[in-house]
Amino acid sequence: MNLKSKLAAVLFVASLILASIACGSEASPTSAPIIKTATPETSSQGEPTKASETQPAETQEPKPTETAALTEIPQPTETYLGDIVVQSDYFISAVQVEDPATPGLLYQAEAGKRLVAVEIIVGNLSGTKLSVNPLNTTLLDSEGFTYQADLGARDGQISTLELGAGEKLRGWIAFQIPEAAQLASLKFATSLFGGEDLKVGLLPPPAGYTPLTADIARRAPQLAKLGDVVEVGGYSLSAVTVEDPAKPGLIYQPEKGTRLVAVEIVVGNVSGPELSVNPLYVVLVDSEGFLYEAELAGRDGQIDTVKINSGEKVKGWVAFQVPENATLESIKFAPLFSDLAIQTGLTQ
Numbered sequence: 363m364n365l366k367s368k369l370a371a372v373l374f375v376a377s378l379i380l381a382s383i384a385c386g387s388e389a390s391p392t393s394a395p396i397i398k399t400a401t402p403e404t405s406s407q408g409e410p411t412k413a414s415e416t417q418p419a420e421t422q423e424p425k426p427t428e429t430a431a432l433t434e435i436p437q438p439t440e441t442y443l444g445d446i447v448v449q450s451d452y453f454i455s456a457v458q459v460e461d462p463a464t465p466g467l468l469y470q471a472e473a474g475k476r477l478v479a480v481e482i483i484v485g486n487l488s489g490t491k492l493s494v495n496p497l498n499t500t501l502l503d504s505e506g507f508t509y510q511a512d513l514g515a516r517d518g519q520i521s522t523l524e525l526g527a528g529e530k531l532r533g534w535i536a537f538q539i540p541e542a543a544q545l546a547s548l549k550f551a552t553s554l555f556g557g558e559d560l561k562v563g564l565l566p567p568p569a570g571y572t573p574l575t576a577d578i579a580r581r582a583p584q585l586a587k588l589g590d591v592v593e594v595g596g597y598s599l600s601a602v603t604v605e606d607p608a609k610p611g612l613i614y615q616p617e618k619g620t621r622l623v624a625v626e627i628v629v630g631n632v633s634g635p636e637l638s639v640n641p642l643y644v645v646l647v648d649s650e651g652f653l654y655e656a657e658l659a660g661r662d663g664q665i666d667t668v669k670i671n672s673g674e675k676v677k678g679w680v681a682f683q684v685p686e687n688a689t690l691e692s693i694k695f696a697p698l699f700s701d702l703a704i705q706t707g708l709t710q
Contacts (some may be wrong), residue, residue: 400589442567451489485530537668585707596634599704630675650690
């Protein structure tokens with residue numbers, strides 16, 4: 363890991379500690395959602411002005427994400443690129459290897475070393491929250507030597523997010539290794555500070571090999587509709603408008619094969635302690651369960667980073683960069699270091 367990466371790792375850990383201190387006073391609600399169904403009477407901006415509030419009847423509560431029944435397949439001693447490795451309620455697959463990798467703009471390789479990158483998919487099938495972080499991964503070479511992730515060394519780095527049941531992430535992780543080292547496998551820890559290890563091979567499969575697969579199909583959850591207000595534990599979320607494709611902000615630069623989408627949301631503090639609102643607390647979920655982080659300044663009118671007290675609310679846009687063929691499903695508001703998670707659908 364070069365100096366830049368070491369500094370980035372230190373800053374990341376420091377930010378976790380500071381954020382945990384700052385957010386320690388916030389509530390961790392666990393109550394069931396209450397849905398206020400949107401009425402035809404809306405404001406000119408599209409925000410519902412009237413809603414019929416009901417207690418969470420059976421037909422109105424968003425039900426937890428349902429996942430296909432999982433049957434674990436005994437894992438062979440050797441796995442290869444493209445295999446799906448399942449352990450407990452989680453899975454990993456190494457999609458492709460870039461060797462040597464295309465470095466990011468600020469990356470500077472050390473003498474005698476080369477940059478390699480692995481694109482992975484990590485998923486939570488039906489278990490408790492899974493923390494995903496590039497620092498959870500370790501590269502192993504053919505002699506058993508291990509290498510830490512080199513933060514920011516390649517564009518498209520996998521996001522640092524928590525995955526609920528039925529959710530998954532895709533992204534790149536880069537490593538700086540000796541010029542002569544030969545890649546062997548990748549380890550992913552289900553927690554930054556320990557947990558189980560998921561291990562997958564990085565070599566192309568031999569001729570005649572049958573790829574390792576698993577049933578990772580996801581059934582769409584039952585969600586509130588666009589314009590509905592979902593309330594959980596004294597806080598509320600409403601998706602007011604979807605802009606697809608979105609009008610990009612002045613400094614936004616799209617990546618090839620992607621499109622920019624934006625969702626106008628209202629976050630409210632109905633009756634809880636002070637709530638922190640930040641566009642980075644909002645993620646978009648597509649129909650396959652893939653999560654996408656907010657693109658800061660992706661669209662003008664971005665929702666403010668602000669704290670709201672009981673009786674207050676804030677409205678604004680959050681933009682996301684998604685693959686060209688992705689189908690939008692929902693958004694989720696989940697403040698850092700809080701058990702609060704409010705999810706609502708993006709369809710009428």
